[in-house]
Every structure is written in C-alpha cells, then in structure tokens.
Amino acid sequence: MxxxxxxxxxxxxxxxxxxxxxxxxxxxxxxxxxxxxxxxxxxxxxxxxxxxxxxxxxxxxxxxxxxxxxxxxxxxxxxxxxxxxxxxxxxxxxxxxxxxxxxxxxxxxxxxxxxxxxxxxxxxxxxxxxxxxxxxxxxxxxxxxxxxxxxxxxxxxxxxxxxxxxxxxxxxxxxxxxxxxxxxxxxxxxxxxxxxxxxxxxxxxxxxNLKFDATPDEAQQAQGRQWRQALGQPVLMLASSREGEEDDFLKQIVALALSTRSQAAINTVAGAHVQVLIVPRHPQRFDEVQALVEKHGLSVSRRSAWAGEPQAADVWLGDSLGEMALYYAMSDVALLGGSFAPLGGQNLIEAAACGCPVIMGPHTFNFAEVSELAEAAGAARRAVDMDEAVRSARAMLARPTTQQVAAAASLTFAARHRxxxxxxxxxxxxxxxx
CATH class of the missing domain: 3.40.50.11720 (3-Deoxy-D-manno-octulosonic-acid transferase, N-terminal domain)
Structure with missing residues (x-):
C-alpha cells in the first residue's frame, strides 16, 4: 500500500x-x-x-x-x-x-x-x-x-x-x-x-528554539530606540500582519479615535497621542496595505521614504525587509500578526529579544509552546480578538510602569531560553x- x-x-x-x-x-x-x-x-x-x-x-x-x-x-x-x-x-x-x-x-x-x-x-x-x-x-x-x-x-x-x-x-x-x-x-x-x-x-x-540564539541587530535597535525617544509618544505596532488583520486593526483604531473625540485621525490613549505602525508579513502587500490605510481616511508614511527620520503621519508603514529589530525597538507594544486570523501566528522571539511586549490573538498553533512560555513569563498577553487586543494595548500604554515591567520580562524570557x-x-x- x-x-x-x-x-x-x-x-x-x-x-x-x-x-x-x-x-x-x-x-x-x-x-x-x-x-x-x-x-x-x-x-x-x-x-x-x-x-x-x-x-x-x-x-x-x-x-x-x-x-x-x-x-x-x-x-x-x-x-x-x-x-x-x-x-x-x-x-x-x-x-x-x-x-x-x-x-x-x-x-x-x-x-x-x-x-x-x-x-x-x-x-x-x-x-x-x-x-x-x-x-x-x-x-x-x-x-x-x-x-x-x-x-x-x-x-x-x-x-x-x-x-x-x-x-x-x-x-x-x-x-x-x-x-x-x-x-x-x-x-x-x-x-x-x-x-x-x-x-x-x-x-x-x-x-x-534556535531563534532564541539570534542576536537582534544592535545598530537597528539603537536607531529604533533613538527614534522612539525623539517622538516622545508611545508606538503601537501591528507586527507581521496578514490579509484581513490590518483592516480589523484600523477599524479599531479609527473607532477609538472617534470615541475619544480626538480631532486628529490618530488613536488617543489616556490623553496622549499614540503613533501607529504596521509591518505587513509579505512585501508584495505593501502597496495594498497603504491603500487600505488611506481608505480608512488616515495618512501614511512609508519606511522606504524616510530620509533621516520618520515622517509625521497617522500610520507608519514598515515596507522594508530585514529590519524587524528596528521596528520592535521603536515600539512600546506589538500586536502579533497571523494570530488574529486562523493562520497559526508568527514567532514572537525576536520581539522579546528586543524588549517589546506582545499581545497575541487566539490563533498561535504554529508556535504554541513558545507562546505559552512567553505568556507565563509576562512577555506576552492573550486577547480573544482584535478589539480586545487594542484595548489591552491601550491599557498597557496608559500605565508606563506596566509597559516597563513587561519589557523587562521580555528580555529575561529571551535570555533564559538560549x-x-x-x-x-x-x-x-x-x-x-x-
């Protein structure tokens, strides 16, 4: 047979x-x-x-x-x-x-x-x-x-x-x-x-997991931290996003902006503006995601157009390859793409190694073990859907001490499993x- x-x-x-x-x-x-x-x-x-x-x-x-x-x-x-x-x-x-x-x-x-x-x-x-x-x-x-x-x-x-x-x-x-x-x-x-x-x-x-032994690019991390510090406001990233997730995310962002009665199109958290960053998983979708952002009435600034520093816009679009360390270092918290649709999630190890806490959706079956370990270590949180994930991010960014504790837990988690x-x-x- x-x-x-x-x-x-x-x-x-x-x-x-x-x-x-x-x-x-x-x-x-x-x-x-x-x-x-x-x-x-x-x-x-x-x-x-x-x-x-x-x-x-x-x-x-x-x-x-x-x-x-x-x-x-x-x-x-x-x-x-x-x-x-x-x-x-x-x-x-x-x-x-x-x-x-x-x-x-x-x-x-x-x-x-x-x-x-x-x-x-x-x-x-x-x-x-x-x-x-x-x-x-x-x-x-x-x-x-x-x-x-x-x-x-x-x-x-x-x-x-x-x-x-x-x-x-x-x-x-x-x-x-x-x-x-x-x-x-x-x-x-x-x-x-x-x-x-x-x-x-x-x-x-x-x-x-071999990925724990990777050392995120130091120059990228330094650049990301510098840009985040110069910005002076929290950065919320949707990392390695897949088709359908960006639209859901943007709907939540726009709804939250309207609920706070902000005159700007950008999300407002506890009275302070938050910079939104989207990094699609697949490069062939960069143009598609830009069009989607604009469809929601938001302005876009693409990483590829930054001469020396990020340009002001409602949404930053990470349209480069090999710079995830830069994006994670720029961000205070990241929503894990591939986990809000039934796609199995993405690996969160690089985020942890860069000290970026993660909020993941219900679908992490491709990385079940590492996701559970990260959650137990305080390096990640679980949300039932995109709405809860954005609200969880909002709560974390409204309490800087909570974010700092999660960031430290992320670094410890990454180091422990090498x-x-x-x-x-x-x-x-x-x-x-x-």
Missing part, C-alpha cells in the same frame, strides 16, 4: 509541474525573484556538478526559516570553519535573505520540486553529504531519494502542530515513511517531539565528525 501511495503521489507531482510553472510566472509579476532560475526547481542547474560529497545541504523554505538557518550555519562554521553549504529555498524572500549567508565555495539554488526525477537530478548534481531540513520541511520523495543514496537527513529546530499532525495522519501511508526515513529529528519542545514520534520520526533531542544552537551542533557532530 505504501509503495502504491507514493507512486500515485509521484505521478501527481510530475503532472503538477506545468501548473507550478504558471504559478511562478504569476507570482513573478509581484515578486521578480520568482522568475529567477526557474529550471532549478526541476533539477536543471548552471552550477558545476560536484565531484565529491562535500556540501552540507541546508533547506530553509522562506524568510523566517532562512534567518534561523543563519544561526545554525554560523554555529556549524564555528565548529567546522571550512564547511561548504548548499542552501535551498522555496520563496523569493527566503532566497534573497540567504544570499547574505553565503561564503566562497557555497552554493544557493531553489528547493527541488518533489518529483522523483527532479529530486534525483538534485542529489546526483550536488552530492550532499548531509541534509538539514529546517522546522517542518519533510518531503516524501526527497527523503526516499536521500535514503537510497545513503545521504542522512535531519530535521532540525523541528516543530509540528496538532493541526499538521492530523493532516499528516490522514495520509499516513505517505507521511509516516517520510518521517521514519529521517536519520534524526531535533525538536523544539516536548510537545513537538511527542507529535513527531506519532508519525514515526526518530527524535534524538529536544533542544528548544542554547539550542550549541546543542544542535553537538548532536550533528555524529554526522559531520568530531
């Missing part, structure tokens, strides 16, 4: 390739990066073929995973300075971020589409000695091909939500061999480990040699 299911899956993946090409073409109109080296996704490369198994393959599908990969790669190079990396991605933002991680001798290409032929060409061309998959990226044909070629595959910083477990369980003849085929799994939490074991994975360690990178490197010595 398992063999039949995987053959059927392989046939579907082969048949879907023309549709993938069309999808990439459409996405390329909004993000040109998707039009780059499209043939790599199907196992055709311009890079020279490797003659020996030297490369360590690190797969980081998108922006967040690529930043996490940077933490791991730096730690690995601290132990093995001559390490050569084969870095793959699935999204344009991940690939763009990954460029900064490359050194001489490294290779960067798209993740191979999980058809038998594309994956076989990938392994034959690059001959990786080890594969490291970040967080959730387990693909049946990729794992099967690696096993057939004797390439150990490890899932690092691994997480698996209840929702993903139930989805995988419905296709157990396909998912169980893939998880069982991994040479090792290093989970973020005990709960993740238990769910991964249910799918047949060999969990060899629970190390916490160490996953060192533990992961120690575990990987089994594959890379001591």
């Amino acid at each position: 398992e063999r039949f299911i995987r053959k059927l899956y392989s046939l579907l993946m082969w048949a879907a390739q023309p549709f993938l090409r069309r999808k990439l073409s459409r996405r390329g109109h909004a993000e040109a990066g998707y039009l780059e080296a499209v043939d790599e996704r199907f196992g055709f490369y311009t890079q020279p073929a490797e003659s020996a198994s030297e490369l360590v393959w690190v797969h980081a599908v998108s922006l967040g995973e690529t930043r996490t990969a940077g933490i791991l790669i730096n730690a690995l190079r601290g132990q093995w300075p001559g390490l050569r990396v084969l870095l793959t991605h699935g999204t344009a933002t991940g690939r763009a971020e990954g460029v900064g991680l490359l050194r001489a001798g490294d290779v960067q290409v798209w993740q191979p589409w999980d058809s038998e032929a594309a994956v076989a060409r990938f392994f034959m061309h690059f001959k990786p000695r080890l594969g490291l998959l970040l967080e959730t990226e387990v693909w049946p044909n990729t794992v099967a091909c690696a096993r057939a070629r004797g390439v150990p595959m490890a899932l690092v910083n691994a997480r698996l939500s209840d929702k993903s477990l139930h989805q995988a369980a419905r296709i157990a003849p396909l998912s169980r061999p893939a998880y069982a085929g991994l040479a090792a799994v290093y989970a973020q939490s005990d709960s993740d480990a238990a769910r991964l074991r249910e799918l047949g994975a060999t969990v060899q360690g629970v190390f916490g 160490g996953a990178a060192a533990n992961t490197v120690q575990a990987l010595a089994h594959f890379l040699g001591r």
Whole structure:
C-alpha cells in the first residue's frame, strides 16, 4: 500500500509541474525573484556538478526559516570553519535573505520540486553529504531519494502542530515513511517531539528554539530606540500582519479615535497621542496595505521614504525587509500578526529579544509552546480578538510602569531560553565528525 501511495503521489507531482510553472510566472509579476532560475526547481542547474560529497545541504523554505538557518550555519562554521553549504529555498524572500549567508565555495539554488526525477537530478548534481531540513520541511520523495543514496537527513529546530499532525495522519501511508526515513529529528519542545514520534520520526533531542540564539541587530535597535525617544509618544505596532488583520486593526483604531473625540485621525490613549505602525508579513502587500490605510481616511508614511527620520503621519508603514529589530525597538507594544486570523501566528522571539511586549490573538498553533512560555513569563498577553487586543494595548500604554515591567520580562524570557544552537551542533557532530 505504501509503495502504491507514493507512486500515485509521484505521478501527481510530475503532472503538477506545468501548473507550478504558471504559478511562478504569476507570482513573478509581484515578486521578480520568482522568475529567477526557474529550471532549478526541476533539477536543471548552471552550477558545476560536484565531484565529491562535500556540501552540507541546508533547506530553509522562506524568510523566517532562512534567518534561523543563519544561526545554525554560523554555529556549524564555528565548529567546522571550512564547511561548504548548499542552501535551498522555496520563496523569493527566503532566497534573497540567504544570499547574505553565503561564503566562497557555497552554493544557493531553489528547493527541488518533489518529483522523483527532479529530486534525483538534485542529489546526483550536488552530492550532499548531509541534509538539514529546517522546522517542518519533510518531503516524501526527497527523503526516499536521500535514503537510497545513503545521504542522512535531519530535521532540525523541528516543530509540528496538532493541526499538521492530523493532516499528516490522514495520509499516513505517505507521511509516516517520510518521517521514519529521517536519520534524526531535533525538536523544539516536548510537545513537538511527542507529535513527531506519532508519525514515526526518530527524535534524538529536544533542544528548544534556535531563534532564541539570534542576536537582534544592535545598530537597528539603537536607531529604533533613538527614534522612539525623539517622538516622545508611545508606538503601537501591528507586527507581521496578514490579509484581513490590518483592516480589523484600523477599524479599531479609527473607532477609538472617534470615541475619544480626538480631532486628529490618530488613536488617543489616556490623553496622549499614540503613533501607529504596521509591518505587513509579505512585501508584495505593501502597496495594498497603504491603500487600505488611506481608505480608512488616515495618512501614511512609508519606511522606504524616510530620509533621516520618520515622517509625521497617522500610520507608519514598515515596507522594508530585514529590519524587524528596528521596528520592535521603536515600539512600546506589538500586536502579533497571523494570530488574529486562523493562520497559526508568527514567532514572537525576536520581539522579546528586543524588549517589546506582545499581545497575541487566539490563533498561535504554529508556535504554541513558545507562546505559552512567553505568556507565563509576562512577555506576552492573550486577547480573544482584535478589539480586545487594542484595548489591552491601550491599557498597557496608559500605565508606563506596566509597559516597563513587561519589557523587562521580555528580555529575561529571551535570555533564559538560549542554547539550542550549541546543542544542535553537538548532536550533528555524529554526522559531520568530531
């Protein structure tokens, strides 16, 4: 049965390739990066073929995973300075971020589409000695091909939500061999480990989250704190927002402004103006979010237009990549995007490391463990919906001492959970040699 299911899956993946090409073409109109080296996704490369198994393959599908990969790669190079990396991605933002991680001798290409032929060409061309998959990226044909070629595959910083477990369980003849085929799994939490074991994975360690070992950019933090101090009023951020959340947020902001009878369009908290900042999760939505803000009758100032300092406007729009440390340092409190719609939330670790308290919505299933730990530590609060979240932020900003206590708790929480990178490197010595 398992063999039949995987053959059927392989046939579907082969048949879907023309549709993938069309999808990439459409996405390329909004993000040109998707039009780059499209043939790599199907196992055709311009890079020279490797003659020996030297490369360590690190797969980081998108922006967040690529930043996490940077933490791991730096730690690995601290132990093995001559390490050569084969870095793959699935999204344009991940690939763009990954460029900064490359050194001489490294290779960067798209993740191979999980058809038998594309994956076989990938392994034959690059001959990786080890594969490291970040967080959730387990693909049946990729794992099967690696096993057939004797390439150990490890899932690092691994997480698996209840929702993903139930989805995988419905296709157990396909998912169980893939998880069982991994040479090792290093989970973020005990709960993740238990769910991964249910799918047949060999969990060899629970190390916490690699993101705790990231050091937010000091220059960005200093700039953010300077701008916030010069502003002289609290900053409320909607961080990594997703479609639908900005509209809900802006409705609450406008309603609150009207309820306080402020003549300005901006939110008023306890008699003091509050600067609103929105940072969308996906760059292709920057223009869309600006139009939405203006539709609500509010003025917008975009980060990309700031010459030396933020420009006055009802709403600041964070339309840059790689500057979340700046935005968190500018903010007194952040509402966590992706958690007010049933999308599973975003990771709040960087906010905590920058000393920015977080208010999260009801949907944090993708980061359940860290969200619960942050709430218990006083670094985050929970709200049932956007209305309650804005009101909770209003209450915090009206009491500076409360905000300061939450900010200190955030820094303590972030510091307490570091160490996953060192533990992961120690575990990987089994594959890379001591």
